[in-house]
Amino acid sequence: MNGYTIPTPLLWVFAGIFGFLAITTLIFQVLSWKKPTPLLQEMLLRTRSWWFMAAGIALVVMAPPIVGTIIIGYVCFVALREMFSISGFREADRPAMFFAYFAIPVQFYLAYQQNLEVFYYFIPLVMSLSMAFILVLTGSTESIGRSMALTITMLLLTAYLLSHIVLLYNMDIPGYHIGGGGLIIFLVALTGFNDVFQFFWGKLLGKHKILPTVSPNKTWEGFIGGIFSTAGLALGLRFLTPFSIEASAIVGLAIGIMGFGGDVMISAIKRDLRLKDTDDLIPGHGGAMDRLDSILVTAPVFYHLLTFFIPS
Amino acid sequence: MKHLFQHFFYTFFVRPWLRFIIGVRFENIEAFQKADQFIAVANHNSHFDTVSIMAALPNHKRAKTRAVAAADYFGKSNFTGLLMSLFFNSILIKRKREQGEVSAIDILDEHLKKGDSLILFPEGSRGRPGVISDFKKGIAILLQRNPNIPFIPVYLDGFGRVLPKDSFLILPLVCKVRFGNPAIAQRHDTDALLEEVKEAIFSLKNEDERDRNHF
Numbered sequence: 001m002n003g004y005t006i007p008t009p010l011l012w013v014f015a016g017i018f019g020f021l022a023i024t025t026l027i028f029q030v031l032s033w034k035k036p037t038p039l040l041q042e043m044l045l046r047t048r049s050w051w052f053m054a055a056g057i058a059l060v061v062m063a064p065p066i067v068g069t070i071i072i073g074y075v076c077f078v079a080l081r082e083m084f085s086i087s088g089f090r091e092a093d094r095p096a097m098f099f100a101y102f103a104i105p106v107q108f109y110l111a112y113q114q115n116l117e118v119f120y121y122f123i124p125l126v127m128s129l130s131m132a133f134i135l136v137l138t139g140s141t142e143s144i145g146r147s148m149a150l151t152i153t154m155l156l157l158t159a160y161l162l163s164h165i166v167l168l169y170n171m172d173i174p175g176y177h178i179g180g181g182g183l184i185i186f187l188v189a190l191t192g193f194n195d196v197f198q199f200f201w202g203k204l205l206g207k208h209k210i211l212p213t214v215s216p217n218k219t220w221e222g223f224i225g226g227i228f229s230t231a232g233l234a235l236g237l238r239f240l241t242p243f244s245i246e247a248s249a250i251v252g253l254a255i256g257i258m259g260f261g262g263d264v265m266i267s268a269i270k271r272d273l274r275l276k277d278t279d280d281l282i283p284g285h286g287g288a289m290d291r292l293d294s295i296l297v298t299a300p301v302f303y304h305l306l307t308f309f310i311p312s
Numbered sequence: 313m314k315h316l317f318q319h320f321f322y323t324f325f326v327r328p329w330l331r332f333i334i335g336v337r338f339e340n341i342e343a344f345q346k347a348d349q350f351i352a353v354a355n356h357n358s359h360f361d362t363v364s365i366m367a368a369l370p371n372h373k374r375a376k377t378r379a380v381a382a383a384d385y386f387g388k389s390n391f392t393g394l395l396m397s398l399f400f401n402s403i404l405i406k407r408k409r410e411q412g413e414v415s416a417i418d419i420l421d422e423h424l425k426k427g428d429s430l431i432l433f434p435e436g437s438r439g440r441p442g443v444i445s446d447f448k449k450g451i452a453i454l455l456q457r458n459p460n461i462p463f464i465p466v467y468l469d470g471f472g473r474v475l476p477k478d479s480f481l482i483l484p485l486v487c488k489v490r491f492g493n494p495a496i497a498q499r500h501d502t503d504a505l506l507e508e509v510k511e512a513i514f515s516l517k518n519e520d521e522r523d524r525n526h527f
Contacts, residue, residue, distance in 0.1 A: 094479070
């Protein structure tokens with residue numbers, strides 16, 4: 001690893017994250033030794049899963065970009081596999097789904113190579129048309145429209161949206177030296193804490209339901225409290241980014257709003273399928289898609305705001 | 313030599329491939345630790361059923377475990393028969409007996425008497441994805457004749473979509489193998505015993521559906 005150094009601010013951020021996790025684990029562990037309750041067991045399980053996720057995020061942020069690209073690509077594969085598993089596809093859709101998986105390495109390679117032109121048309125154009133054509137070739141036309149729509153939707157939701165994170169590795173911004181890692185941890189932290197903020201403000205003040213038929217626990221109070229808290233956090237983490245004060249506040253608000261959007265979008269899909277979680281892959285958290293729901297949408301929004309505010 | 317090969321093949325290739333690429337989840341894999349000799353009884357939708365159960369076995373038990381397969385399907389050529397024996401320690405039995413031949417049940421019974429464990433699919437055929445068809449009586453007769461050998465019920469979910477009958481395309485999709493704890497059959501009458509085994513598999517199926525957290 002010739003000349004590969006990890007920027008100091010990133011080390012501090014992760015020292016903070018792992019320190020926080022260590023303290024949380026210790027508190028829960030001591031409490032459950034004293035008096036084990038089901039809630040404490042659940043919290044311990046969740047914290048244990050967070051250790052793994054935090055380690056994954058640390059690698060994505062601090063290891064060389066190729067490592068992060070492969071990790072995000074694999075996570076994307078798991079998410080797509082999960083969605084294909086629950087969406088009720090027909091037997092005739094199997095070849096199209098098989099084909100869809102191969103879009104992931106191609107899309108992430110394009111993102112890694114910064115081949116922006118092909119990156120933008122590969123899935124919406126090449127994959128959508130070829131999957132539709134494969135579906136036609138199978139000859140079963142019964143509800144083929146649903147399959148055509150769903151295969152490409154799932155691929156867009158996972159591969160197309162998530163691969164925007166990889167683009168952040170190669171942003172060439174004059175005077176900014178923390179690099180892709182800083183941008184990615186900024187995005188991940190804001191998206192993650194936005195969920196937490198919205199949850200806590202909702203618990204604290206929540207009265208007016210925002211989308212009762214989709215997500216009955218979400219309220220206007222939680223939403224508004226959440227996005228402003230996220231904007232506040234964006235200002236606090238500005239040292240990780242090349243943004244001005246105004247720009248980071250706007251990015252924070254946008255991530256707050258769009259994170260909510262991604263969350264309710266996946267909630268609506270789950271409700272349609274009568275599922276509470278997309279899978280039980282991550283103990284205490286549900287499936288990969290349950291965790292990724294917000295960042296799917298915030299990743300491309302963040303990338304485009306970045307190119308808007310910081311023309312390179 | 314064969315078992316050493318299986319040991320490495322399953323540990324370093326099959327298991328990681330099933331878990332990380334295909335998306336197989338193993339539940340209560342400890343069930344195999346609790347019985348020395350057993351008959352694993354599973355529902356059957358896919359060739360992957362056998363692969364997954366073999367992969368779930370602890371290495372030292374796999375050497376003594378044999379998957380029961382149809383001779384009329386897998387024994388068509390010597391080559392497939394050899395492969396089946398290499399990967400699954402298979403016993404090939406004929407689904408239809410011709411006159412003068414030793415019955416399939418006697419063959420299996422002999423293996424049990426020698427101390428082998430069996431993997432058995434009492435439906436006899438893979439059928440349509442997600443459908444559990446009627447059980448053949450053989451399993452009940454084997455358990456009757458060997459009252460000290462426990463059966464391990466296995467419920468396989470989703471494998472019919474990963475690799476259904478009549479398909480060659482292996483599609484990664486989330487699927488589950490759920491093992492029940494080894495149980496000594498309590499009933500004596502053949503039909504009642506068959507019902508007992510079937511109930512054990514269906515109760516795993518219900519457990520599986522409850523875990524899925526529907527609204």
